[in-house]
Amino acid sequence: MVACLSIPVFALRAALRGRPELRRRPVALAPEPGAQPLVGACNAVAEGEGIRAGMRLSEALATCPGLVLVEADEAGAEEAWEALLRRLEDAGFAVEVAREGCVYFETAGLERLAGGLDAALGRALAAVGSEWQPRIGAGTRRFTALAAATVAPPNRILVVDDDESALFLEPLPLDLLALTPDRRRELSDLGIKRLGQLAGLPGGSVADRLGADGAEAWRIVTGVEGGRIDGRPPAEEIVEELEFPEAVGNELTLGKALGALLDRLLARPERGGRAPRRVAVSARLVGGGSWRRALTLREPTAEPERLRLALRPKLAELTAPVLALRLELGELAEGVGTQAELVRPCGSRLRERLSSGLRQARVGVGLDAVCSVVEVAPWSRIPERRAILVPRDD
Amino acid sequence: MVADSGTPGDSRSARRLNEPRRALVVTRGVGGAAAPVNVNRLGVERVREEWRVVDRWWTEAPVRRRYFDVVLESGQHTVVYLDEETGGWFTQRA
Numbered sequence: 001m002v003a004c005l006s007i008p009v010f011a012l013r014a015a016l017r018g019r020p021e022l023r024r025r026p027v028a029l030a031p032e033p034g035a036q037p038l039v040g041a042c043n044a045v046a047e048g049e050g051i052r053a054g055m056r057l058s059e060a061l062a063t064c065p066g067l068v069l070v071e072a073d074e075a076g077a078e079e080a081w082e083a084l085l086r087r088l089e090d091a092g093f094a095v096e097v098a099r100e101g102c103v104y105f106e107t108a109g110l111e112r113l114a115g116g117l118d119a120a121l122g123r124a125l126a127a128v129g130s131e132w133q134p135r136i137g138a139g140t141r142r143f144t145a146l147a148a149a150t151v152a153p154p155n156r157i158l159v160v161d162d163d164e165s166a167l168f169l170e171p172l173p174l175d176l177l178a179l180t181p182d183r184r185r186e187l188s189d190l191g192i193k194r195l196g197q198l199a200g201l202p203g204g205s206v207a208d209r210l211g212a213d214g215a216e217a218w219r220i221v222t223g224v225e226g227g228r229i230d231g232r233p234p235a236e237e238i239v240e241e242l243e244f245p246e247a248v249g250n251e252l253t254l255g256k257a258l259g260a261l262l263d264r265l266l267a268r269p270e271r272g273g274r275a276p277r278r279v280a281v282s283a284r285l286v287g288g289g290s291w292r293r294a295l296t297l298r299e300p301t302a303e304p305e306r307l308r309l310a311l312r313p314k315l316a317e318l319t320a321p322v323l324a325l326r327l328e329l330g331e332l333a334e335g336v337g338t339q340a341e342l343v344r345p346c347g348s349r350l351r352e353r354l355s356s357g358l359r360q361a362r363v364g365v366g367l368d369a370v371c372s373v374v375e376v377a378p379w380s381r382i383p384e385r386r387a388i389l390v391p392r393d394d
Numbered sequence: 395m396v397a398d399s400g401t402p403g404d405s406r407s408a409r410r411l412n413e414p415r416r417a418l419v420v421t422r423g424v425g426g427a428a429a430p431v432n433v434n435r436l437g438v439e440r441v442r443e444e445w446r447v448v449d450r451w452w453t454e455a456p457v458r459r460r461y462f463d464v465v466l467e468s469g470q471h472t473v474v475y476l477d478e479e480t481g482g483w484f485t486q487r488a
Contacts, residue, residue, distance in 0.1 A: 373411060381447050382457055383486055387411040 001107045001117060001159070002229060003138040004145035005088070005124060006152075009041040010101030013132060014077035015070045016043075022068055030069035031057055033319045040072065075282040075290035075326075084128055085232075091127040094231025102149075104142060106229045121157045130155050139165060142229070143220050147176050147195075169221065170196030177217045178348075183210060195221050216347055237278075237330035238271060240264045247286045247321035254315045254322060261327040262304055262311070275300035276329035281311055285320040293317065295363050296356070300333035310363070358392070367391060414484035417474050430462055433474055433485070437467040447475075461488060 007013065012029050016022055026049045029040025037057040049064040060067055081100050088095050092113070093105040107120045114120040121136050128134045137148025139160040147169055152158035160168045172195045174184060187210070192198055198206070199221045207215035240261045248254060258281065265271070280294035293314040301307065311327075345353060361369045371389040380386050420432035429441050443463040450457045458478035465471055473488040 374408075381449050383412050383488055384410045384414060388408045389411050390408040 001111075001138045001140060002142050002145045003105055003107050003121060003124065003136055004098075004142070004149040005103050005105070005128065005134050005136050006146070006149040007084075007101040007128075007132050007134050009043065010081065010132075011072055011074075011077050012041040012043060012070070014080045015073045017076070017080070019070075022070070025068050026051060026064050026066060027068045027070055028053070028060065029072050032072070039067075039069070071289045073290050075284075075292035078280075078282075078292055078294070084132070087127040087129075088124060091123050093124060093127075094229070096229045096231060098146075102146075104145065104229050105231070107138065117159065118157065121159075125155060125157065141165070141223055143176075143223075144169065147172055150176060165223070166196075166199070169199070170194065172196075174198065174217075177220060179213060179217055183213050183217075186210065187214075219347065233331070236332055237328050238265055238268050238332075239326060239328045240268075241324055241326040243324040244322065247323055249318075249321035251315055254318070254325065255312055257325050258311060258315065258327065259304075259308060261325065262307055265327060265329050266302060266304060271302075271329070271332065273302075274332035274334055275302040276307075277331035277333050278329075279307060279311060280328045280330065281314055282326045282328070283318060283322040284324040284326075285318075286323060287320060289320065291318055291320075291322075296331075296360065298360055300331075412487050414475070414486040417483045417485040419474055419476075419483035430464060430474055430483075433464060433466060433472060436470075438464045439467050440465045442471070463488070 012027065015029060016027065023043075024045065026043065026046035028042035028046050028051055031037045031039065039051065039053065039055050039057055039060045041053050042051045046064065046067060049067070051060050051064055051067060055063075057069075077100060085095055085097065085103065088103070088105070092110050093107075094109075096104045098104060105124070107117055110120040110123070111117050114123050117138065121138060125134060125136060133154035135149050135152035135154055136157045137145045137150065137152055137160070138157065139145045139148055140162040144160050144165050148158040148160045151172070174187060174193060174195065176195065179187070187193070187198070192201075198218060201218065203215065203218050203222070206218040210217075242257050242261055244257075248257070276297070277300040278294060278296050280292060282290065282292035284290055295310060295314075297310065358370045368391050370392045372392050373387050374390050375387045377385050378387070418432075418434050419430045421428040422431045429438075429444070431438050441462055441464050443461075445461050447457060447459045447461065456479060459475040460478060461473060461475040463471065463473050472485055474483055474485050476483055
């Protein structure tokens with residue numbers, strides 16, 4: 001069986017840890033500094049008051065004057081998520097992370113050891129702890145597991161057998177599929193609002209009418225997706241932290257501190273000559289917030305200059321003076337050889353890799369590195385008026 | 395005239411594709427409409443085509459351009475135009 005463990009609005013839950021007084025009040029994540037004034041994830045109380053994630057701040061406050069806005073604790077959330085994954089791994093599960101708050105794992109290896117499927121899944125729930133209100137869905141396919149986790153109550157398990165799978169998915173909304181808003185609207189205009197309606201259409205017609213996105217969604221719903229779970233390799237990272245006697249906002253000083261942390265980390269004996277594939281710099285900020293930026297290197301490297309070049313521009317994104325700076329080297333790699341692929345990736349896996357490549361391009365070249373060409377007036381006689389380049393956010 | 399790659403826009407804003415770039419063009423004879431003989435220090439072998447674009451005359455930014463599709467001595471095809479509003483020469487993929 002494939003299981004999906006889901007913790008809805010994980011970032012908000014992480015930000016609310018240690019603030020139990022806010023549990024019964026309408027709370028939402030405050031807009032990110034410098035970004036559009038849109039509220040982030042909100043709790044059930046806020047939803048009950050009519051607040052939705054992505055709502056304009058002014059509209060949200062007008063709808064619910066008592067709404068409490070909390071700063072996102074990026075570094076805290078990532079730390080908590082990593083700790084949670086490690087607890088799952090310690091319980092024996094090889095996890096594949098879909099995103100923060102959603103993880104997949106296979107139960108086959110642990111069912112006999114734990115004494116059955118329910119016992120194995122109970123072990124996963126116990127490993128996470130009830131304070132996060134996790135919910136687990138299990139099925140023979142990844143998508144069924146995700147759908148089951150979405151409808152399961154907090155701290156509960158929902159198992160969907162293979163023969164019940166189609167019946168279970170049929171009434172669920174299309175929101176479970178990673179479709180673009182345009183595609184979802186198009187389907188809605190065609191009267192297709194439930195997974196069962198989409199699954200009932202002929203695959204060829206779906207591909208013809210809705211393109212690759214629609215065909216992929218149809219494959220997922222009808223069960224033609226690849227369900228293999230790739231457990232992440234055992235996490236290994238080395239960390240160094242530097243506390244400042246007083247808050248530092250000067251980029252030059254922070255750059256020097258980053259250089260010192262990097263030198264200390266590279267000199268650590270447990271690195272054993274291995275090069276990191278992932279590096280992350282995080283900071284504790286004045287006022288109690290935190291900040292974190294992680295990046296995955298195209299190739300593992302232990303060259304201080306290359307690492308410095310990759311990390312230094314991140315410091316410009318700091319939003320407040322820093323009390324402590326922390327640097328992590330992760331996914332230490334023995335060799336730098338490249339492994340050829342026997343089977344070419346396709347579908348969602350290919351899209352994941354493409355997204356990862358685009359993220360790397362953005363990190364290396366800048367936010368404008370990846371753009372879409374949008375035709376605005378293809379009929380124009382003036383060439384520069386025919387199309388524009390729009391930076392992509394995905 | 396010196397080639398100008400244009401001013402960088404806002405780092406997260408949309409920008410036009412195929413913006414014209416300034417070109418260094420030498421023409422034969424007198425008058426802006428004469429055919430180019432040298433584009434960005436490369437001689438022109440042949441003028442393949444010539445056309446005019448007059449548009450947006452009803453706005454405050456009218457467009458009056460005379461385009462030349464030329465073959466350079468390097469064998470490269472390029473399109474240059476004379477902006478009849480400003481008198482400047484530009485290259486652009488037409």
